[in-house]
Amino acid sequence: MVDTLNDASSTAIDGPGDRPGDGAAGQRRPMLSISGISKRFGEHQVLRDVSLSVMPGEVVVVIGPSGSGKTTLLRCINLLEDYDSGTVAVDGEPIGYRADGSGGRTRLPERAIAASREKIGIVFQSYNLFPHMNVLENIVAAPVRVKHVPRAAAEARARELLAMVGLSDKAAELPVRLSGGQQQRVAIVRALAMEPKIMLFDEVTSALDPELVGEVLAAMQQLAAQGMTMVVVTHEMSFARDIADRIVFMDGGVIVEAGKPEEILFAPRTERVRAFLKRYNDRYRL
Amino acid sequence: MTNLNPLYHSFWYLLRGAGMTVLMAGVAIVPATLFGMALALAQVFAGRVAQGAIVVYLFLMRGIPLLVLLTFAYYLLPLTGIDLPPFWGVVVVISLYYAAFMCEVFRAGILSLPIAQWDAAKSLGMPRGLMLRIVVLPQALRLAAPPFVSLCANLVKATSLVSIVGLWELTMASREIVERTLAPFQIFLGAAAIYFCICYSLALYGRHLERRVLHGH
Numbered sequence: 082m083v084d085t086l087n088d089a090s091s092t093a094i095d096g097p098g099d100r101p102g103d104g105a106a107g108q109r110r111p112m113l114s115i116s117g118i119s120k121r122f123g124e125h126q127v128l129r130d131v132s133l134s135v136m137p138g139e140v141v142v143v144i145g146p147s148g149s150g151k152t153t154l155l156r157c158i159n160l161l162e163d164y165d166s167g168t169v170a171v172d173g174e175p176i177g178y179r180a181d182g183s184g185g186r187t188r189l190p191e192r193a194i195a196a197s198r199e200k201i202g203i204v205f206q207s208y209n210l211f212p213h214m215n216v217l218e219n220i221v222a223a224p225v226r227v228k229h230v231p232r233a234a235a236e237a238r239a240r241e242l243l244a245m246v247g248l249s250d251k252a253a254e255l256p257v258r259l260s261g262g263q264q265q266r267v268a269i270v271r272a273l274a275m276e277p278k279i280m281l282f283d284e285v286t287s288a289l290d291p292e293l294v295g296e297v298l299a300a301m302q303q304l305a306a307q308g309m310t311m312v313v314v315t316h317e318m319s320f321a322r323d324i325a326d327r328i329v330f331m332d333g334g335v336i337v338e339a340g341k342p343e344e345i346l347f348a349p350r351t352e353r354v355r356a357f358l359k360r361y362n363d364r365y366r367l
Numbered sequence: 368m369t370n371l372n373p374l375y376h377s378f379w380y381l382l383r384g385a386g387m388t389v390l391m392a393g394v395a396i397v398p399a400t401l402f403g404m405a406l407a408l409a410q411v412f413a414g415r416v417a418q419g420a421i422v423v424y425l426f427l428m429r430g431i432p433l434l435v436l437l438t439f440a441y442y443l444l445p446l447t448g449i450d451l452p453p454f455w456g457v458v459v460v461i462s463l464y465y466a467a468f469m470c471e472v473f474r475a476g477i478l479s480l481p482i483a484q485w486d487a488a489k490s491l492g493m494p495r496g497l498m499l500r501i502v503v504l505p506q507a508l509r510l511a512a513p514p515f516v517s518l519c520a521n522l523v524k525a526t527s528l529v530s531i532v533g534l535w536e537l538t539m540a541s542r543e544i545v546e547r548t549l550a551p552f553q554i555f556l557g558a559a560a561i562y563f564c565i566c567y568s569l570a571l572y573g574r575h576l577e578r579r580v581l582h583g584h
Contacts, residue, residue: 161486192494199492209487213505222501223491275491 110173112137112279112310118157118167120150127153128164129334135279140311142321142342145331146357151314154331155281158312159201160194171200172278199227202272203281206288208264210256210271216243217252220271228275235274242270246300262293266300279310286317298324318361322346330354373550374557381554384540385561391458391536392523398462399522400515403469410470411477412495421470428467434528436460441532457529465522472518476511477503509580516573520566527562537561 111134120128127150135141143151156162158169160177168186169176176197178186189197210219220239224230230238243249246266256264265285272280282301286294298320305311305324315321321328321342328345330338330353338351349355374381406424409417440460444451451459480503488498530539541558545551 159490161489195489195492195494197492198490201490203490205483205486207483209481209483211484211487211502211506213509223493226497226501227492227494271491 109136111135112139112172113158113312114170115154115158116168118154118164118169120153120157120162120164127334128157130167131331131334131336132167133329133336133339135310135312137310138308139326140305140313140324141327141329142313142315142325143329143331144315144318144321144345144357145337149331150334151331152283155203155283155312155314158281159198159203161203171197174200176201195227199223199275200278201281202275202277202279203283204265204268204272204285206284208256208261208268208288210264210268212256214255215252216248216254216256216259216267219256219267220274223271224274239270239274242273243267245303246270247296260293261289262296265289265293265297269297269300269304273304279312280304282311282313282315284314284316286315286320318346318358318365330357332357370550371553373544373548374553377544377548377554378557380540380544381537381557381561384535384537384558385565387536387540388523388526388538388562389565391454391461391526391529391534392519395458395461395465395526396519396522398458399465399469402462402466404473406466406470407473407477408499410474425467425470428464433461433464433525434531436464437528437532453532453534457532457534461522461525461529465518465525468518468521469515472511472514473507475514476507476509479510480506512580513573513577516569516576520569520573523565523569524562 113133113135115131115133118128118131119126131150131154133141133154143154145151153162157164158171158176163177166186168178168180174197175189177194178188180186210216211222214222217236217239220242221230221232221235224235224238225232240249240252243252246269248263248266248270251259251263251267256267259267269280269285285301286297289297294317298317301311301313302324313321313324325342327339328342329336330345330349330351332353338345338349338354344350345354346358349358406421410421413421437457437460440456444456484502484506485498488502493502526536527538529536530542533539537558541554544554548554
């Protein structure tokens with residue numbers, strides 16, 4: 082266990098080095114650093130001392146069997162899920178808890194937690210748009226009421242982002258009138274409208290009809306190309322291969338293996354990753 | 368029984384009673400709704416102690432008949448030295464009683480909202496108050512609207528009980544006329560018809576709301 086952890090965190094610190102503007106990767110501070118997060122649901126240990134660093138502009142894809150803790154890890158980052166020990170920092174700023182120097186930690190007040198969540202965009206498997214607001218209102222609600230961006234500016238930005246994902250004509254629609262793929266693209270835009278420093282994607286294509294998956298992945302690819310720091314939990318292996326700077330394989334609440342996509346997907350070092358990929362390939366080969 | 372003359376001659380008096388019924392119900396619905404909403408929010412958000420206190424309150428209100436509460440208050444209030452006109456005393460009791468049921472209606476509305484909606488609001492950095500105001504309540508109230516309206520109809524009918532503590536409204540007016548005319552069937556037929564019209568129009572409105580809930584806007 083300790084071996085795999087050290088292994089993972091050492092890979093984590095390597096960073097990508099091949100993204101735009103990434104000259105001095107070694108010198109820079111990670112955009113996201115998760116250190117030693119553990120969480121249990123009753124008897125079940127969901128996360129065991131997981132550490133992971135993500136550099137600015139890096140795209141990290143988390144794969145692994147269901148129940149491996151990858152979604153929980155993602156939800157711990159912005160404290161949608163609480164955890165028993167460990168810390169998270171985004172751009173150097175502690176999220177949720179502050180280490181008190183003596184190995185313990187103090188929980189930050191709710192206001193502070195709400196404020197740090199602004200910096201972390203998350204897109205969910207089930208879109209979770211607000212059904213009583215139209216598309217534009219879904220997008221501008223938080224910038225206007227949380228960040229106090231003037232409404233006109235927020236709407237202009239929202240339309241810009243909608244255009245980016247090809248939904249300019251849907252601003253006035255209610256979410257129920259949109260397809261799953263369209264709703265998910267709106268959800269991406271809604272998160273982006275807060276100008277987050279990092280974007281988290283939690284199996285965002287799992288609830289979609291196969292023919293709608295492509296349009297959502299394309300939006301994410303575009304985002305990655307613009308230099309957004311992203312952590313992506315997905316079951317789409319070919320997408321992982323295309324978009325990831327680094328792939329992290331989780332199982333049983335630990336990071337089993339992490340590395341460049343070609344290493345993990347084509348030359349995994351551990352038996353667990355090999356077995357997982359074989360099962361995946363067997364299932365999806367036509 | 369077939370002679371409707373007594374009803375015909377006293378119908379105006381009955382309608383005045385009905386006016387009082389509607390006034391009493393209309394006045395009581397406001398504090399009942401506000402207090403019920405406050406109880407529901409406290410049940411969802413407040414600490415254990417407040418939650419426990421509210422649960423006790425709900426059990427008491429649900430476990431005691433309104434008639435008993437009204438009678439109890441009728442004898443108790445003068446002893447406490449609170450000098451409240453009977454109309455307002457009755458309004459307070461009905462409000463406290465119905466607030467317990469309103470609380471359940473609103474709480475069910477709030478809890479029936481998927482957790483994912485809370486997650487989405489939280490993840491956008493919304494503090495609790497804002498989340499409640501723009502995400503949770505607009506959806507929860509829409510879900511709660513139909514049962515809320517039927518509870519209001521229930522409250523209208525419950526005002527008939529206040530004649531027991533001497534307040535004058537539709538049922539009291541009917542009893543007065545019956546004493547004078549000795550025509551209980553005709554008079555109470557008229558009273559029943561009036562109650563029915565008030566509650567049926569509420570029910571129609573409730574069904575209209577329900578249709579709006581089911582079909583979005």
